[in-house]
Amino acid sequence: MSKFLIRGGNRLSGSVKVEGAKNAVLPILAASILASEGTSLIEDVPWLTDVETISEVISALGAEVRRESSSTLFVDSRNVNQWVAQESLVRKMRASFLVMGPLLARMGQARVSLPGGCAIGARPVDQHIKGFQSLGAAVEIGRGHVEVRTNGKRLKGNRIYLDIQSVGATQNIMMAACLAEGRTVLENAAKEPEIVDLANYLNAMGANVRGAGTDVIRIEGVDRMHGANHTVIPDRIQAGTFLLAAAMTGGDVYVEGAISDHLKPILAKMKEAGVEILEDINGVRARGGPGSKPLDVKTLPYPGFPTDMQAQMMALLTVLPGNSLVTESVFENRYMHVGELQRMGADIKIEGRTALITGVPYLSGAGVTASDLRAGAALVIAGLGAQGETEVQGLHHIDRGYSRLEEKLRLIGADIERID
Numbered sequence: 001m002s003k004f005l006i007r008g009g010n011r012l013s014g015s016v017k018v019e020g021a022k023n024a025v026l027p028i029l030a031a032s033i034l035a036s037e038g039t040s041l042i043e044d045v046p047w048l049t050d051v052e053t054i055s056e057v058i059s060a061l062g063a064e065v066r067r068e069s070s071s072t073l074f075v076d077s078r079n080v081n082q083w084v085a086q087e088s089l090v091r092k093m094r095a096s097f098l099v100m101g102p103l104l105a106r107m108g109q110a111r112v113s114l115p116g117g118c119a120i121g122a123r124p125v126d127q128h129i130k131g132f133q134s135l136g137a138a139v140e141i142g143r144g145h146v147e148v149r150t151n152g153k154r155l156k157g158n159r160i161y162l163d164i165q166s167v168g169a170t171q172n173i174m175m176a177a178c179l180a181e182g183r184t185v186l187e188n189a190a191k192e193p194e195i196v197d198l199a200n201y202l203n204a205m206g207a208n209v210r211g212a213g214t215d216v217i218r219i220e221g222v223d224r225m226h227g228a229n230h231t232v233i234p235d236r237i238q239a240g241t242f243l244l245a246a247a248m249t250g251g252d253v254y255v256e257g258a259i260s261d262h263l264k265p266i267l268a269k270m271k272e273a274g275v276e277i278l279e280d281i282n283g284v285r286a287r288g289g290p291g292s293k294p295l296d297v298k299t300l301p302y303p304g305f306p307t308d309m310q311a312q313m314m315a316l317l318t319v320l321p322g323n324s325l326v327t328e329s330v331f332e333n334r335y336m337h338v339g340e341l342q343r344m345g346a347d348i349k350i351e352g353r354t355a356l357i358t359g360v361p362y363l364s365g366a367g368v369t370a371s372d373l374r375a376g377a378a379l380v381i382a383g384l385g386a387q388g389e390t391e392v393q394g395l396h397h398i399d400r401g402y403s404r405l406e407e408k409l410r411l412i413g414a415d416i417e418r419i420d
């Protein structure tokens with residue numbers, strides 16, 4: 001089992017380049033199977049285990065996926081001929097469920113294992129299923145999987161209202177509707193930048209999707225789609241993680257490629273705490289820190305504060321003077337990092353979905369374990385700011401969303417190594 005060994009206290013400084021967004025590239029690779037003609041070149045693909053998994057999922061369905069360079073993937077989906085996603089792969093990564101919409105649209109049927117819950121919550125897929133049914137698919141749930149089929153007919157556009165602004169359901173339904181007959185209107189849709197990125201790729205493939213980024217998305221079905229070239233947007237969560245790491249160490253770090261517009265809720269909170277934030281068109285810089293004012297943070301769908309930054313923000317709050325409040329309103333169980341931060345000396349009390357964090361003068365290094373991806377990122381941030389040595393276990397979670405994180409952090413002055 002590998003672990004990170006972090007000797008805390010180094011001030012981070014310099015420039016770090018943000019990679020393409022994991023949460024954009026996963027649905028984009030799922031969408032690539034809608035192309036019955038031509039091939040796709042996807043640029044700025046991060047080197048992550050999740051990307052490998054989705055590549056394996058679509059390869060097993062008949063697509064050809066090839067790395068053209070360290071950040072470019074070639075995808076040829078013309079020969080996709082399977083409609084059952086491989087269970088062992090789907091169980092490895094929840095986002096594999098995103099192949100259901102495109103498979104249903106392209107093959108007229110699809111079977112994908114129920115992804116189940118994970119360390120952050122139960123994560124049902126009822127909204128995805130409601131969407132497929134509204135488009136005319138018959139749905140069968142049993143033996144741990146969901147099977148959808150059109151019974152020889154084409155999907156039919158419809159008006160669909162999501163009960164929850166679900167990112168995955170918005171993407172899955174949007175992809176299925178691309179090849180449906182007529183117009184689909186998706187209301188109360190999620191508005192994340194990754195949804196806009198997916199819509200841009202779909203449109204480049206010949207789809208007709210309008211309104212992505214607002215809560216009403218209109219999709220006019222087309223008869224066929226083709227491969228297209230696309231560059232993935234920068235990862236706002238990764239960018240936010242580097243900015244918070246800089247603040248935690250009182251450093252000065254420029255995150256090259258970060259889009260400040262996508263980071264608004266994170267930057268607003270960092271400024272409120274007293275961290276200096278400088279934005280330009282090529283990136284964002286965080287200087288000074290960790291800040292001097294406690295914060296009240298509530299996670300919400302975009303453009304609210306992202307749940308995927310909650311744990312990392314909490315790491316910073318542990319050393320801000322006064323009482324900070326965090327309310328996790330997106331996932332019911334996303335506080336697994338709290339116990340680990342407490343082991344490092346943090347003063348945190350949980351009451352239902354709210355955490356009360358009373359700032360301590362400093363954290364102390366300890367042996368801690370990542371329970372999920374962002375919990376892992378939070379522990380790395382905490383370790384970078386802590387006095388003494390921190391060992392972080394559970395790196396397979398971190399590797400899902402940050403490629404070679406230790407190398408990037410070392411380049412900006414962190415004392416961190418991976419020990420196998």
Ligand SMILES: CC(=O)N[C@H]1[C@@H](OP(=O)(O)OP(=O)(O)OC[C@H]2O[C@@H](n3ccc(=O)[nH]c3=O)[C@H](O)[C@@H]2O)O[C@H](CO)[C@@H](O)[C@@H]1O
Pocket residue numbers: 022023024026095121122123124125126127128129164165166167168169190194301307308330331332
């Ligand atoms: C690969 C990817 O992009 N993952 C992101 C995506 O996950 P994901 O797409 O799974 O998250 P959703 O937006 O769907 O989930 C939001 C909330 O809605 C609930 N829900 C969702 C679907 C459904 O059918 N029924 C239902 O009740 C979930 O349990 C959760 O409480 O958005 C989350 C919220 O920003 C992020 O934390 C994840 O990093």
Ligand SMILES: C=C(OP(=O)(O)O)C(=O)O
Pocket residue numbers: 023094095120308373374401
């Ligand atoms: C929760 C996350 O991802 P996933 O939806 O793939 O579990 C995340 O990126 O923080």
